[in-house]
Every structure is written in structure tokens, then in C-alpha cells.
Amino acid sequence: MTLSRRSLMAGAAILAASGRARAAADADVVVIGAGAAGLAAAAAIRRGGHSVVVLEARDRIGGRAFTDTSLGTGRSFDAGGQYVHWAERNPWREIARAARVRTSDDATSPWPVLVKDGVRASEAERRQRRAGFGRVSSLLDHPAAPDRSVADAVAGEDEAARAAATGLTRLTLGEEPDRVSTADYDQLWSGDDIWVDGYGALVAGHYADLPVRLGTPATAIDWRGPGVAVETPRGTLRAACAVVTVPVGVLAAGHLRFTPDLPAATAEALDGLRMGAYTKIGLALDPGRLPGQDLRDAVILRSGTPGLTAYLEMQPFGKPLAVLHCGGDGARALCEAGQGGALAAATDHLVSVFGSGIRPAVTAGRLAAWWTDPFARGSYSIARPGHLSAREALRLPVADRIFLAGEAAAGGGAMTVGGATLDGERAAADVLKRLGS
Ligand SMILES: Cc1cc2nc3c(=O)[nH]c(=O)nc-3n(C[C@H](O)[C@H](O)[C@H](O)COP(=O)(O)OP(=O)(O)OC[C@H]3O[C@@H](n4cnc5c(N)ncnc54)[C@H](O)[C@@H]3O)c2cc1C
Structure with missing residues (x-):
């Protein structure tokens, strides 16, 4: 040297x-x-x-920006960072553009579909959920001092608001609502989110x-x-x-x-x-065995069934893949269960949304176990x-x-x-x- x-x-x-x-x-x-x-x-x-x-x-x-290609290059997915958050001021938006990486600027942006007990949620159920989220965002926007946990901030609210708070902290922060500071949540930057096909590969290449x-x-x-x-x-x-x-x-x-x-x-x-425990599980799908409906770029939230708080990202960028996102203690348990247990749980989740006909379409899977990863010890702070x-x-x-x-x-x-x-x-x-x- x-x-x-x-x-x-x-x-x-x-x-x-x-x-x-x-x-x-x-x-x-x-x-x-x-x-x-x-x-x-x-x-x-x-x-x-x-x-x-x-x-x-x-x-x-x-590091935690990692594009996992272990399911095959045509089924790559970001095991860690995936969205370019607050894109207006994020340097990675321009870097992605210059590198001509596919982003949600040129693909269809995902829009969450709410599924309850295997069927699309009714308009009334969606309205109730939206009201819960609306109430939580108003409580978390410039919260009252002194600082307290998200769980404490919603303690006196109705069931929809408390459920929304739990969904929010588990699925955006990977943590349980009683362990999240409302003041810290409030100081996080917000803005446009751009979805990148291979954020980890972009970082490594750059x-x-x-x-x-x-x-x-x-x-x-x-x-x-x-x-x-x-x-x-x-x-x-x-x-x-x-x-x-x-x-x-x-x-x-x-x-x-x-x-x-x-x-x-x-x-x-x-x-x-x-450290929170935001976790993803990629499931390789056989396109020939998928149910007839078009699931490209769909983001599917399940409610109504007890168990893991999770959402499914279906066929991101048209790839034959489903990615289960989850967070909090349920996600910790999956990381501790290891790859076999986590894949079984992710497949069961997929089946609970689409029915048992989809089970044979799952050909392989990959758990991104950040919580038990010795060089990460969780998803993020x-x-x-x-x-x-x-x-x-x-x-x-x-x-x-x-x-x-x-x-x-x-x-x-x-x-x-x-x-x-x-x-x-x-x-x-x-x-x-x-x-x-
Ligand atoms: C599941 C998941 C989803 C996420 N989603 C998003 C998202 O959509 N958008 C977004 O912007 N961010 C997201 N993030 C967060 C983002 O990935 C991280 O905030 C960011 O990558 C952290 O970068 P860093 O350099 O601080 O840490 P890291 O990327 O963790 O880098 C630290 C490095 O130190 C190495 N290391 C550890 N111990 C040692 C040691 N003793 N000696 C030498 N090296 C060591 C590690 O291997 C690692 O490479 C997500 C993270 C996870 C886990």
C-alpha cells in the first residue's frame, strides 16, 4: 500500500x-x-x-443496504433498504437516475390493498382503518411534551386507533409501540418515497x-x-x-x-x-402456478386474522416473487426460529390471503434475519x-x-x-x- x-x-x-x-x-x-x-x-x-x-x-x-440474489437474479429483492425516503433531499434519487436503475418513477407505484380473512376488505372496513391511521397521525404530529411512547400516546383512543398505532410502529419502524419515542418519531423527515429495484446493488456499485x-x-x-x-x-x-x-x-x-x-x-x-426488528422473507413463486388475478406490484395488508402483523409485496417490478414484511416481537420470533420456521410462517401468511391454491406456487424462500445477524443485531435504531x-x-x-x-x-x-x-x-x-x- x-x-x-x-x-x-x-x-x-x-x-x-x-x-x-x-x-x-x-x-x-x-x-x-x-x-x-x-x-x-x-x-x-x-x-x-x-x-x-x-x-x-x-x-x-x-451493510443493511443489500440486494439479495439468492433466489436467482430474476427474483432479486432488497433484504434491507428498499425505498428512497424523503426523495426530494435524498442523494440516492439522483444517483439511481444516473445509474439508470428502475424505480417507481418508471414502474407503477404500489398501492396497498387491504385483505380481511382472505377477501378484499369492505369500504366500511377500509374507512375504519383510515380513520384509525388519521387519528394516530394527528396524535403523533408534534406530540405533547414530555416525550412518551406511542403506546402511551394512544392509550385513551379507540380500538381502531390503537390497532393503527401498532401496525404503524411494527411495519414502519419494526418495533412495538411501547418502545418507540413519539418525539423521535416526530423528528423523522418525511417526503416522497421512491421504490428502487436493487437499492443495495446501487449502493455497492456506487x-x-x-x-x-x-x-x-x-x-x-x-x-x-x-x-x-x-x-x-x-x-x-x-x-x-x-x-x-x-x-x-x-x-x-x-x-x-x-x-x-x-x-x-x-x-x-x-x-x-x-434496534428494531424489521424483517423480510422473500418467497420465490412459480409464475405458472399463480392464481389468475394480476398481482404485479400489489402491496397487501392483512387484517382480521390474529397473528403476525405483516404485509405482502407481490411481484415487485413484475418479478415472480412475494416478499413478506413484518416487524416487532413477532418478527424477532421468526428470526429466532430460523429460515425453515420463517418460510413456513410466510407461506402460511400467503395462503391466508390467497387460499391454499397458492401453496404449490412457492418454490423456495429466503429469510433476511437482521435481528439475529451478528453484524447488524437488528434492523435499525x-x-x-x-x-x-x-x-x-x-x-x-x-x-x-x-x-x-x-x-x-x-x-x-x-x-x-x-x-x-x-x-x-x-x-x-x-x-x-x-x-x-
Ligand atoms: C429490513 C430493512 C428494511 C429497511 N428499509 C429501508 C428502506 O426502505 N429505506 C431506507 O432508506 N432504509 C431502510 N432500511 C435502513 C437502512 O438499510 C439502514 O439505515 C442503512 O443501510 C444503515 O447504514 P449504516 O451504514 O448506518 O449501517 P450498516 O449498513 O449496517 O453498515 C455497517 C457495516 O458495519 C459492518 N460491521 C459490523 N460490525 C463490524 C465490525 N466489528 N467490524 C467491521 N465491520 C463491522 C456491517 O457488516 C455493515 O456492513 C432498512 C433496513 C432493514 C434492515
């Missing part, structure tokens, strides 16, 4: 000041995690004229030329010296600073040790955030009630050499690919300032 003058100087500084650091710095900056945040940070740091190495535990880049060391998990960061020493099973890397973008669930699990421990303010911020400031506190640099970044620190852009990208760029700007660029 070629060292820049800056990296040699950073290495020399570390050598002079720390007996623990015996080798020159390997790069100006080590970025931990090659998801949207880490990749965006690394690209910006490199543009700023500094050397950077990205460490990634998996054997691929993209950043394909960055220096990433795959299959190299960081296990410990020693920040006692003026720089950082990052331990991996393949050796220790030294740099002036580290950008840490692993999900907060991974940090909470203690799989990345810090010496000394992270400061109390950072630990407290981490304690204010938990959820602020606990009373912890609105946690995301901002996470962005405070630690001793000017550890910069936490990612969706969890993305404020109004939290829980999204776009937010992670912008926050990676924000962390890179902090790093460049620290390095004197």
Missing part, C-alpha cells in the same frame, strides 16, 4: 507519543463498517486528500472502487495514544482517527471493545437507542421514549479521534440509507477538520 505524506506524518506522531504504537500508521483514517455511512465517509475522506482503509466484517459491502478489507471485523479500538490502534483477526491497524459506523446493536453487544471505555455521554447515548437527544449525542467526537456515524446518528434521516450516507459525509467533514484539511 502506498502511504501519503500525511499518513507518514500521522504515523510519526503516533510513534513519538505512544510506546504502544510500534509501526507507522497504516492510513490517516480507519473506517469501520462498509455500509452506506462508512462508504460515504471513506469516499469523502479520500476526496479530501487523505488515505483511508475500510474494515468490513462481511464478505460484501453495503462505491465499488473504495479500499475495503472484506472479512475483517474490528474487535477492539485502543485510543489511549494520540491516534487509534484497531485490532482485527488479521492484525492491528494504526491511524490518526477512526470512523465507527457499525450498528448501535453491535456496539451494545460489546463486540467492539474500546480501551479506555467510551465516555459516559456516548455510553448514555447508546443506551437511549435500541429506535430511540427509547425520553431519549430524543441520543442521536445528536452520538455525533460528538470522542477525544477528536473516534467519530461515530451511521443511521443511528442521522437525526431526522435516522433509520434510512440516505440518512446513513449523509451522516457518513458529516463525520468525514469532522474528520477532515481534525486532520487540518
